[in-house]
Amino acid sequence: MGRGRIEIKKIENVNSRQVTFSKRRNGLMKKAKELSILCDAEVALIIFSSTGKIYDFSSGCMEQILNRYGYSASTTEHKQREQQLLLCSSQDNGAVLRKDDTMKSELQRLQLAIERLKGKELEGMSFSDLISLENQLNDSLHSVKDQKTKLLLNQVERSRAQEKRA
Template sequence: MGRGKIEIKRIENNTNRQVTFCKRRNGLLKKAYELSVLCDAEVALICFSTRGRVYEYANTNIRSTIERYKRATSSSSSYTTQEINTQFYQQESKKLHQQIQMIQNFNSHLTGDGLASLSVKEMKQLETRLERGIARIRAKKHELILNETENLQKREIQLEQENACLRAKIAEYEKLQQLSMMPGGQDYAMQAYLSGNVLQLNMMQAAVYPIMDRKVLPLGTMAV
């Protein structure tokens, strides 16, 4: 069942009228707040109850808003559109200066300056923000250190492999130099180098194709 339409007229029952006033007043104040935030509008709301109590809301100084309203609606006012825009931009500039001042004060508080104007509660809030910021900074620093350490370890392994390869090549070169100085000259050294490669090839073939029926011959005899 949907809500039925309510006839807009004065509520005769005092209790019901007071309850309706409280509910609709809160809704009106909420709508005024939402309008000022969503649309960045300058809003001022004044409401008097039947008992003479006043309820008001303004996102800026309510008196300045009323004065602005008087200037805008005054019959003797001769403000041009340019002057109204100038006033608007002056107010916007004032707001921006206030925001800049707040940011500058906050930055000085972060460095430990200008703390005399803060209360104990505000100092606790500032301390909590600093601790959270330091925790995030330390976590990011730890992550960067781990990544850098991992990269250095990989580089170390790569350099060790390259170093081992170079040592093997140097040892092979020195061995060939020694063989070339022996009787037989360079031909002997080349034969030794080739025989070493052939020996390695035979060892690989023996590992892949093992000889199952090799005959054992006495020392000094040859197989036919």
């Protein structure tokens, strides 16, 4: 006789939840190991418990597997993301998703600003926005010219100093 199906919902009793987590975690780890052995697959598994503990399994070097996936474990971004996940693991996943959406929209906004500074994606900008952009570009151009002048003057001074020594 088979086991009955259980309803998939959060287990309210903390002790029962912890026991279920432990058993299912071990089962998942066992399945990951079997998959890597039977199918000669590279497997990386990371589990964050509700208490903030991290459990992992990899069939090879975790960093190499993550690099292959396109996620370098040595990058600052990954370390920051890991810290965010550790902080948020016991919180509502919805907050993390909202943060991720906010970061994506901020990234899109910044990418659009860069394109506009390059003179692209100007459609839809108001006249006052275009004037503001023009002023920003003029200020940037003046800063670049000032820096260029400083570098040229320094080069001339070094050349004169070398001539005097020679």
